[in-house]
Amino acid sequence: MRKLKGQTPNNYRVDGLFGYIELTDKNGLRIGEVKVDKFNLSRIIQAGRWYLHRRKDCTTNHVFGSLWSGGVRREILLHRFLLGDYPNLCIDHINGNGLDNTLSNLCFVTNQQNSEKRFGSDRDSQSGIRGIRWEESRKKWLVRYKKDGKTFNIGRFSQLEDAIQKNNLVRREVFPYNYGDVPIINIMSILNETNVNGPGNRICIWTQGCTKGCKGCFNPESWSNKINTQWTPQALAQYVLSQECDGITISGGDPLEQPEALLKFLRVLHGDGGGESLRADFLPKGIICFTGFLIEELDDGAAAECLEYIDLLIDGRYVEQLRYTSGLAGSSNQRFHFSSLPGRGESRLQRSEILIDQAVEVHIDDIDPSIIRVTGFPSIDRTFLKRHGLRIESDE
Ligand code: SF4
Structure with missing residues (x-):
């Protein structure tokens, strides 16, 4: 788990689908706990230290964090950390309990x-x-x-x-x-500090939902459109901006099957949506996005606008017979489109940088070590993983 700058992370426990984060007073005495979804536990704990906030004018207790972001310490309420800061919108705890920060208990009003x-x-x-x-x-x-x-x-x-x-x-x-009116991005998984999904140290975001049904797809768990993890574009951008990374890889599922929400995220990330601006030194290795669409199918609407923010689009369905054994694409029919849109400037990525060896990383979950994520561009398949005792959840 990432070390917090001069802060001790809160203690926590997991019970079923939920995580409970212990809150203490300034003397370290336990004064309560806040309930969150288990899938959010890791990012909350890693973000900073969390405290109880009792406002004089309000009977609802809230939780706020003292977090480091881009070298600066800032304070943020937990529900805003989870859903993002939207001007003119409040976040309500539906059951009136400010210590229940599960997403099903939060809504914008x-x-x-x-x-x-x-x-x-x-x-x-x-x-x-x-x-x-x-x-x-x-x-x-x-x-x-x-x-x-x-x-x-x-x-x-x-x-x-x-x-x-x-x-x-x-x-x-x-x-x-x-x-x-706030769009939601349905996310399957997010991984920090990956080095096999493009050049440099990257955050990889896998969206949930894809209707392409390519035979031999390495990620069929991502096909279903059922809500997996809901992120608002603001919260996702805030999260990415708080990390130290060289680039972002957006994969899936098919990210461009959620074009409005993805566009909002990319805009906020670049400071076009009223959020924090992308620092000049941020994301030197740019944004890579995979899609099963052909670029010709993205000729209008939000999906086409997304391309203005993407440095490298890798397009086309995965074709099993054309499977690659080297490089970033899965099969040789998939094409690399480096940004060359008017006004967009040079792509932050060079063709030579993406001719990387195919490699695999195995990540063990900080919170639940029984969850292992395999990522990258393996010259192995699901049968190989099973033979070596790696369980793929949807296969069970
Ligand atoms: S587009 Fe990608 S995620 Fe969708 S089925 Fe094809 S390979 Fe799988």
């Missing part, structure tokens, strides 16, 4: 929606939970919500646990989980 959802969370509610207040006259917990200026009383409960259960059910229905 406008300021007005946020104030409606905050209804019932005043300090004298005695429950400390949004939507539930104690009625002294009836000696019961009242569950209620406010929408479009109207107040709706849902019911009264003797037990707080019953009120919480009802409150959670109702709020999920009335304030459905959604990301509004």
